[in-house]
Amino acid sequence: MVLAALLPLLLFVFPLWKITLEAPQYPTPLGMYIYINDFADANPHDIKNINLMNHYVGMKYIPDAIPEFKIFPIGIIITTVIGLIIALKANHKWFLYWFIMMVMVSTAGLIDFYIWEHDYGHDLDPKAIMKFTNPDGSVMGFQPPFFGSKDILNFTAHSYPQLGAYCLGGGIALGLVAYFFGKKEKTLKA
Amino acid sequence: MRKFKNPMLVLFGLALVFTSCGDQKKGNSGALTSNAAEKVYVAPGEHDEFYAFVSGGFSGQMSVYGLPSGRLFKVIPVFSQDAEKAWGYNEETKPMLNTSFGFVPWDDSHHPDISQTNGELDGRYVFINGNNTPRIAKIDLTVFETTEIIEIPNSAGNHSSSFVTENTEYVVAGTRFSVPVPQRDMPINEYKGNFKGALTFISVDPEDGGMDIKFQLMMPGFDYDLSHPGRGKSHGWFFFTTYNSEEASTLLEVNASQNDKDFIAAVNWKKIEEYVNNGGGTKMPSNYAHNVYNEETHTATSTMKKEVLVVNPTDVPGAVFFLPTPKSPHGCDVDPSGEYIVGNGKLSADLTVHSFTKMLDAIEGKKYDGDAYGIPILKFEDVLAGTVSQPGLGPLHTEFDGQGNAYTTFFISSEVVKWKLGTWEVVDRQPCFYSVGHLMIPGGNSRKPFGKYVLAMNKITKDRYLPTGPEVTQSAQLYDISGEKMELLLDFPTVGEPHYAAGIAADIVKARSKKIFDLKENKHEYGITSDADVRVERNGKEVHIYMSMIRSHFNPDNIEGIKVGDKVYFHVTNMEQDYDVPHGVSIIGANTSELLIMPGQTETFVWEPKQPGVWPFYCTDFCSALHQEMQGYVRVSPANSNIDLSWSLGD
Numbered sequence: 001m002v003l004a005a006l007l008p009l010l011l012f013v014f015p016l017w018k019i020t021l022e023a024p025q026y027p028t029p030l031g032m033y034i035y036i037n038d039f040a041d042a043n044p045h046d047i048k049n050i051n052l053m054n055h056y057v058g059m060k061y062i063p064d065a066i067p068e069f070k071i072f073p074i075g076i077i078i079t080t081v082i083g084l085i086i087a088l089k090a091n092h093k094w095f096l097y098w099f100i101m102m103v104m105v106s107t108a109g110l111i112d113f114y115i116w117e118h119d120y121g122h123d124l125d126p127k128a129i130m131k132f133t134n135p136d137g138s139v140m141g142f143q144p145p146f147f148g149s150k151d152i153l154n155f156t157a158h159s160y161p162q163l164g165a166y167c168l169g170g171g172i173a174l175g176l177v178a179y180f181f182g183k184k185e186k187t188l189k190a
Numbered sequence: 191m192r193k194f195k196n197p198m199l200v201l202f203g204l205a206l207v208f209t210s211c212g213d214q215k216k217g218n219s220g221a222l223t224s225n226a227a228e229k230v231y232v233a234p235g236e237h238d239e240f241y242a243f244v245s246g247g248f249s250g251q252m253s254v255y256g257l258p259s260g261r262l263f264k265v266i267p268v269f270s271q272d273a274e275k276a277w278g279y280n281e282e283t284k285p286m287l288n289t290s291f292g293f294v295p296w297d298d299s300h301h302p303d304i305s306q307t308n309g310e311l312d313g314r315y316v317f318i319n320g321n322n323t324p325r326i327a328k329i330d331l332t333v334f335e336t337t338e339i340i341e342i343p344n345s346a347g348n349h350s351s352s353f354v355t356e357n358t359e360y361v362v363a364g365t366r367f368s369v370p371v372p373q374r375d376m377p378i379n380e381y382k383g384n385f386k387g388a389l390t391f392i393s394v395d396p397e398d399g400g401m402d403i404k405f406q407l408m409m410p411g412f413d414y415d416l417s418h419p420g421r422g423k424s425h426g427w428f429f430f431t432t433y434n435s436e437e438a439s440t441l442l443e444v445n446a447s448q449n450d451k452d453f454i455a456a457v458n459w460k461k462i463e464e465y466v467n468n469g470g471g472t473k474m475p476s477n478y479a480h481n482v483y484n485e486e487t488h489t490a491t492s493t494m495k496k497e498v499l500v501v502n503p504t505d506v507p508g509a510v511f512f513l514p515t516p517k518s519p520h521g522c523d524v525d526p527s528g529e530y531i532v533g534n535g536k537l538s539a540d541l542t543v544h545s546f547t548k549m550l551d552a553i554e555g556k557k558y559d560g561d562a563y564g565i566p567i568l569k570f571e572d573v574l575a576g577t578v579s580q581p582g583l584g585p586l587h588t589e590f591d592g593q594g595n596a597y598t599t600f601f602i603s604s605e606v607v608k609w610k611l612g613t614w615e616v617v618d619r620q621p622c623f624y625s626v627g628h629l630m631i632p633g634g635n636s637r638k639p640f641g642k643y644v645l646a647m648n649k650i651t652k653d654r655y656l657p658t659g660p661e662v663t664q665s666a667q668l669y670d671i672s673g674e675k676m677e678l679l680l681d682f683p684t685v686g687e688p689h690y691a692a693g694i695a696a697d698i699v700k701a702r703s704k705k706i707f708d709l710k711e712n713k714h715e716y717g718i719t720s721d722a723d724v725r726v727e728r729n730g731k732e733v734h735i736y737m738s739m740i741r742s743h744f745n746p747d748n749i750e751g752i753k754v755g756d757k758v759y760f761h762v763t764n765m766e767q768d769y770d771v772p773h774g775v776s777i778i779g780a781n782t783s784e785l786l787i788m789p790g791q792t793e794t795f796v797w798e799p800k801q802p803g804v805w806p807f808y809c810t811d812f813c814s815a816l817h818q819e820m821q822g823y824v825r826v827s828p829a830n831s832n833i834d835l836s837w838s839l840g841d
């Protein structure tokens with residue numbers, strides 16, 4: 001359980017997610033890492049170049065900072081502290097509560113990510129240089145995929161979790177494992 | 191002389207045979223074997239194995255080709271103005287072409303040579319000489335641009351240049367034409383004994399590559415034709431071929447061809463370096479330009495230097511010797527081991543090869559055959575390693591494959607001949623179309639040649655390509671030399687005169703090639719790093735526009751308040767930080783070239799509007815989907831108007 005509580009801290013070291021844009025003119029694809037507290041270039045100047053591409057279709061610039069960069073780290077620190085307290089002081093039932101809490105927190109994070117992505121892809125400048133419509137006549141959005149790969153005009157966009165996300169997921173899973181071990185131990189003792 | 195004539199005739203005959211033989215083959219399936227095409231085919235998107243830096247001769251530039259494909263990648267402007275790249279047109283690079291004669295917009299670029307470390311190519315720089323107004327340029331291979339040019343005083347026809355020593359301690363520049371030193375008004379026919387031949391040793395800073403003339407060796411008034419450094423065991427020496435040891439000043443084709451032997455001058459530069467470091471030599475008043483391009487300011491500066499250190503060879507005993515070499519030798523080539531010095535006696539039917547070891551022995555034994563102006567002449571027989579007997583007509587240049595073979599070009603018989611070092615036997619010969627000058631094996635001037643290809647550079651092509659009027663291209667021909675016999679693979683046209691070339695394995699160079707200039711590092715005096723700094727300033731009649739460009743607009747793109755009679759400086763910064771997104775700019779009626787500005791770079795052009803109106807400017811390099819929209823206007827008002835400067839972008 002201690003390990004479960006500590007693993008998510010690696011989010012401060014490793015990226016959570018990565019969005020990659022491939023196109024013929026980009027033999028080295030453009031890429032952006034999403035950290036718990038930052039957006040980072042996969043290669044130097046990638047975010048600047050993604051912004052330059054996206055301004056043609058009226059997408060907003062990727063901001064230097066978003067409120068989540070403050071909220072998420074605090075959230076992770078709090079849940080880690082709670083996890084550690086539970087690990088050292090509480091019984092295994094609390095491990096399950098911690099697991100459920102973490103799943104909920106992470107889900108909230110993912111929903112937030114999806115909303116941001118949707119907004120980023122759909123809240124377009126009405127003066128956009130190029131306007132595209134879907135076959136049904138609606139305005140085409142440029143939301144990158146939430147998970148997986150998707151063709152957007154001349155780009156193929158990939159969106160996949162990175163090591164940080166696996167650490168978070170691993171920590172959460174370990175919480176559940178710890179719960180079952182705790183339960184088994186108790187049953188054996190009884 | 192009688193002995194000489196007959197073989198000449200025989201060889202002329204041979205040459206005819208070869209020429210007609212070549213024609214005959216061409217009539218059928220060409221001189222190429224069936225798999226030659228495969229050997230030079232580099233599939234779309236694939237990279238060539240070698241870079242070839244081919245001088246442009248009278249174009250004054252240097253072209254970058256890939257081998258084996260023969261594809262042209264870039265023409266690097268060096269000594270000649272280039273409107274395409276604004277070289278010598280924009281304010282930043284004009285100082286690069288400054289000389290003691292003022293702005294010189296052209297030269298004759300001849301011998302590229304790549305920097306070395308421990309006798310092997312290191313791919314940092316290419317040096318190249320300007321013949322006409324003697325200069326040495328340095329091209330930085332991280333940017334493939336000329337970043338330094340130093341003028342050579344007391345020199346004329348800077349031809350035995352620009353070859354580097356084993357650790358790039360020096361790049362060496364020798365004078366072809368001897369001249370009065372210092373220059374003065376005197377009768378031409380008093381040449382003999384009065385003119386001097388300066389051999390210039392330019393030190394190269396191991397850290398930043400900065401060039402500085404360390405010393406000039408004032409030699410007798412011969413013509414110093416070509417040169418090469420010793421390597422390996424002969425490191426520390428430099429060898430120069432001479433002709434016109436007759437010291438004729440007129441009708442040289444006859445008068446400089448009278449002596450049976452001219453010389454190869456062997457210079458122990460380490461000894462002279464030591465002499466100079468201990469305070470030797472004389473400081474001579476001089477005036478020569480040293481031009482340096484700074485990558486952070488994106489701007490060149492030109493400094494006039496006022497002094498040069500001159501060394502009289504007789505003041506340093508044991509430093510300079512003459513090796514008699516038959517008949518006006520041209521190429522002076524040293525094999526990878528440093529033992530053999532090949533003198534390509536262009537009027538001789540034989541190739542003369544000197545031995546470095548024998549030369550040292552002869553010097554040790556003081557076996558001199560007299561002297562010339564106090565410089566000891568060694569005995570021909572004492573230094574001779576061997577002779578390649580009658581390999582062809584008009585030998586010019588030799589390169590080496592590192593496998594014990596040498597390859598020599600023959601101008602008159604128009605062929606490349608392969609022969610063995612040590613046994614001096616001819617192994618193979620292949621015709622060139624036509625009249626080959628230099629040849630190049632990548633790394634052929636180092637301890638470690640890449641002995642896979644040889645590139646022969648031809649002066650004449652006549653019927654080889656589709657005709658283009660009286661002026662037709664010169665050419666380069668690629669031969670596979672990996673086997674016992676040479677095989678002609680490819681024949682491609684070149685820029686200007688492909689005088690000589692230097693080649694290197696692409697892997698050594700390509701990883702270091704820069705993609706962009708970092709905008710944050712931009713220290714241009716008029717550069718800007720963000721749109722917040724965009725502005726227009728007036729200083730009397732001078733107007734400075736601090737402009738930015740990024741896909742797909744200029745900022746500002748509307749400027750008012752300019753007046754007739756103003757001198758308008760467009761300082762334009764490319765704000766892009768993506769690979770291969772240059773922008774260009776020019777304005778109607780500009781009396782200069784466009785600017786072609788790389789990401790992160792600032793360049794400047796001057797515009798002097800001559801009449802009121804509203805004048806457009808636009809991006810000249812197809813940069814993006816909205817390239818056609820990348821445009822702007824400058825309003826020009828009469829000289830006496832009182833419209834204030836204003837500028838804007840968007841509403």
